[in-house]
Amino acid sequence: KFTRLKRDVAQINVDPLQRGGILTPEARAALVEWGDGYSICDFCAGMLDHIRNPPVEEFVHSILPEFLDIDEVRVTHGAREGKFAAMHSLCQKGDFVVMDGNAHYTSVLAAERAGLNVEYVPSSKEPDYAISSEGYALAIERAYEKKGNVTLALLTYPDGNYGNLADARAIADVCHDYGVPLLLNGAYSVGRMPVKARELGADIIVGSGHKSMAACGPVGVLGASEEYARIIFKPSATKKNKEVELLGCTVRGAPLITLMASFPTVVERVGRWPEELENARWFSSEMEKMDLVQVGDRPHNHDLMFFLTERLYDISQTAKGGRYFLYREMKDRGVCGIKPGLTRQFKLSTYGLGRPELEVVLNALSEIIESHE
Amino acid sequence: KFTRLKRDVAQINVDPLQRGGILTPEARAALVEWGDGYSICDFCAGMLDHIRNPPVEEFVHSILPEFLDIDEVRVTHGAREGKFAAMHSLCQKGDFVVMDGNAHYTSVLAAERAGLNVEYVPSSKEPDYAISSEGYALAIERAYEKKGNVTLALLTYPDGNYGNLADARAIADVCHDYGVPLLLNGAYSVGRMPVKARELGADIIVGSGHKSMAACGPVGVLGASEEYARIIFKPSATKKNKEVELLGCTVRGAPLITLMASFPTVVERVGRWPEELENARWFSSEMEKMDLVQVGDRPHNHDLMFFLTERLYDISQTAKGGRYFLYREMKDRGVCGIKPGLTRQFKLSTYGLGRPELEVVLNALSEIIESHE
Ligand SMILES: Cc1ncc(COP(=O)(O)O)c(C=O)c1O
Ligand SMILES: Cc1ncc(COP(=O)(O)O)c(C=O)c1O
Structure with missing residues (x-):
């Protein structure tokens, strides 16, 4: 039971805790x-x-x-x-x-x-x-x-x-x-x-x-x-x-x-930080196009961002799985790291993710919203 | 320089610090x-x-x-x-x-x-x-x-x-x-x-x-x-x-x-501890046949043992490399873990080593002693 433990995470993990610790x-x-x-x-x-x-x-x-x-x-x-x-x-x-x-x-x-x-x-x-x-x-x-x-x-x-x-x-x-x-x-x-x-x-x-x-x-x-x-x-x-x-x-x-x-x-x-910052800001602006609102410093100066996501909370009221729907549906789309059970607000990090991967995250969110509304 | 570091140890490491921590x-x-x-x-x-x-x-x-x-x-x-x-x-x-x-x-x-x-x-x-x-x-x-x-x-x-x-x-x-x-x-x-x-x-x-x-x-x-x-x-x-x-x-x-x-x-x-103990005691008795004297509990109740090794100290007085001769000559024979520079007394552990490996250690010591005396 303890000997062959596998880590059960999706391809893209946006948990802020995890982004900067991925090994080279x-x-x-x-x-x-x-x-x-x-x-x-x-x-x-x-x-x-x-x-x-x-x-x-x-x-x-x-x-x-x-x-x-x-x-x-x-x-x-x-x-x-x-x-x-x-x-x-x-x-x-x-x-x-x-x-x-x-x-x-x-x-x-x-x-x-x-x-x-x-x-x-x-x-x-x-x-x-x-x-x-x-x-x-x-x-x-x-x-x-x-x-x-x-x-x-x-x-x-x-x-x-x-x-x-x-x-x-x-x-x-x-x-x-x-x-x-x-x-x-x-x-x-x-x-x-x-x-x-x-x-x-x-x-x-x-x-x-x-x-x-x-x-x-x-x-x-x-x-x-x-x-x-x-x-x-x-x-x-x-x-x-x-x-x-x-x-x-x-x-x-x-x-x-x-x-x-x-x-x-x-x-x-660390030398490529300006690029990281640009990615984070772009991601934030794309989120806002979906009415997912970034709070904290604006424009933001870091890859860790906090979003108010009332729209996802509304969906959770009737979705299968209740407040866990977001976690499940994101994971089905290859994304994890938003805390299971959170829908009304959450933080995530874009660190080390390129535009294509960030697009996967954004598309997953927009698909989920569209499929439910 | 920091990216491809190799661990430079011999086949058999008798350092007490290292014996029980070898990964499965x-x-x-x-x-x-x-x-x-x-x-x-x-x-x-x-x-x-x-x-x-x-x-x-x-x-x-x-x-x-x-x-x-x-x-x-x-x-x-x-x-x-x-x-x-x-x-x-x-x-x-x-x-x-x-x-x-x-x-x-x-x-x-x-x-x-x-x-x-x-x-x-x-x-x-x-x-x-x-x-x-x-x-x-x-x-x-x-x-x-x-x-x-x-x-x-x-x-x-x-x-x-x-x-x-x-x-x-x-x-x-x-x-x-x-x-x-x-x-x-x-x-x-x-x-x-x-x-x-x-x-x-x-x-x-x-x-x-x-x-x-x-x-x-x-x-x-x-x-x-x-x-x-x-x-x-x-x-x-x-x-x-x-x-x-x-x-x-x-x-x-x-x-x-x-x-x-x-x-x-x-x-x-842990269930095989009696065997480990038997190996340690046998090793200790073999060491004493070479006049390398085990101190502490006798008969000994643990794999970590301390030896007084005056004979090796005597050799170090004239050996090439002085007090480092023992470390070098043991390493040449596939054994490390006796602290570099020590000759007069040292500790080691037999934990997890079978008789054949312990014989390699004992033979190395006896060869070194014979070749110098
Ligand atoms: C701002 C902040 N400081 C400190 C820590 C703790 O870091 P560590 O695990 O290295 O103690 C965290 C962990 O989440 C954190 O977010
Ligand atoms: C008897 C004893 N206690 C404690 C320690 C320290 O163990 P740790 O590295 O787990 O703190 C050592 C390390 O050599 C030790 O020999």
Whole structure:
């Protein structure tokens, strides 16, 4: 029962979670070569990030810092684990972390696990859900009124619901005026689009290998400017070559090799971001021709988009299968990734899909609408 | 450079870290099928451990609790992450954790990361390095003398240096007399030999998928009796279906599927443990015929063994390549896994190697010794 499990997905998977994590052929080959247990640890002299065979050291200490434009980088199990490591090491229990109202649940959980209070920066609500830099100033002030110690701010860049890209630079400036470092959650940007921490003013940045860097989960990256890296990556008091927050080492297996194997392709696709954006905007405009309305930033600046789809909801009221009709009928047409049961609103991503594939998605939707109305 | 990395290991790898993590053919196939990013999350309704397609729910909530004989189990990134989760949730900063002097560095780091003090139970030193239950009583008393609050005890079962199996049941009884729960670190036992938490008196248990369960790293298991599971796996105050210590979910990718795919084979090999033990003991006796002396439990009760090898050290004094001669000459004979540079003492594991392969290892050593002396 557990031995020959097959993954039951359609040809085209528009789930935002899945689009950026599809392996390159090189990463797939790496999985087979490095699949065994602790495969990458054969030649470890005590620190994962300094392993030279395979060349982890160069990847972690030269390539990634340059890619993210930040002083120090380490490999983590994912974006959430990076956020927790930063919060756990930089903040004290009871401190406040200020974060955007669009933040992913994992940011909230990381704060909760670290014993922190959260002060939210509310979004502008429907239909923009925008996050402003003034909102960060107000949230910090509110925390101060509660006698809170604000030791970290977090911006979801972009957020995982609307794919909105706030003005990170302006937000960083506001946070820095208050002496608060900014953590940029790049789970949906690092590996998809150009993200340079220094330019954006981010002091700490996290990325997600399985979400946006064509890697097998769980794997992610955590970068920090020197000032904060010193604290986050502090070595143990007794085990001198082991970093406490990483419990010595993190991804001790093939997922790290897939991150490395895909990396040249990832760099190249980041360079093709303008094309991706054009595809996303074109897709959005085609959806709107069917009265499926995109909310969030307009024009949109990311491949993750949220649509209000009242028309499909109306159909679900009488369709066979009820609210599951959309999932089934899309799957019959070779498309999955819209959450089963959703009809009134959903998000999807166009990342890495060419026009012909996006046309399959659009045609499926228009066929379904026509066949029911 | 990063795209076509090959793993450069010999035919027979006796590194204890590597023996129990070699994938089954089923797990290797699973890696290819489930390699993409968050592959296992296609049908997630919000909780990783309740995913039904693939059948994670049955695996985590029925199969694993029965296998470990404990109330609740979750999947983690590995043994260390499980230990940290338990310490972080069960103990307060400044509390004391009592652990065996043979404990793995990751137990120490987990305690340090959680802000805990460590009181060690010293081993009996050379050549047995034994850990006694009285030692736990004394360590708890010492912590009390320091006005410490002892909220957890940990036993490494077996330890990663000597492969010693202490009397867990007796240690559990002592800890329970003091009202202290016992965490059993089964990184080197769960998946290799029969381990039943309830029988051994363990309140919490961790295992390592990549080390001992034929899985691709990083993945592990964390089990707890109901009393402690309630605390360790507490849901978030605001995100009701997400467990705080797990940051919502842990292994969101193929390593979990490899754990599942290998599991039937793992159950079967655990049943063959007596054979494994016989092989280990036979190997040890053959080593001693060459004056390579096994320390730790005698007769030995585990496949991980530590040898004092003065004879090889003597050879290294004049051999070409100095202290690296052994690594090179073993590799020439198709054997790796003794740490490069070590000659005077080293550990290795016989796990999963049949007599013919163990003979290759023994012959390699005896040839090397003969050719130099
Ligand atoms: C915005 C955002 N951040 C973080 C995450 C979590 O990423 P990871 O799985 O790498 O922790 C997600 C996952 O959906 C996300 O959407
Ligand atoms: C005794 C022992 N415990 C724990 C670990 C760490 O296991 P994991 O990589 O699953 O955290 C090791 C690794 O060598 C070990 O030897």
